[in-house]
Amino acid sequence: MYWLASVLAAFALMGYLAWPNTYFIYSVQPSLVKQIHPGDSVDHAIRVLNNAGLPNSVDRFDKAHPKIQSVYRTRHGAGYSIAIYLDGNDKVANIVFEPFYTFL
DSSP states (O other): OHHHHHHHHHHHHHHHHHHHHHHIIIIIHHHHHHHOOTTOBHHHHHHHHHHTTOOEEEEOSSTTSOEEEEEEEEETTEEEEEEEEEOTTSBEEEEEEEEEEOOO
């Protein structure tokens, strides 16, 4: 009977660790990629992020590579960083998704 409890605990742990990442990879990320394309305006990209419920900010401190930054948290201390790089005309140039772990 103890083996059943250990198997259930293992599945619960796998679900806790895997489900939020799976949801982002198969639902949120493709939705953003379908709606934001290179050449779109900054206002359109911010509107899409706001509609998705993602907090965002425009980073213009690096004059050579301005970008829109956003964060999707999958669980405490982990998530995905979303960076939408802009070109010189304030149009979307590239979208980068990177996982992060803070262990806090």
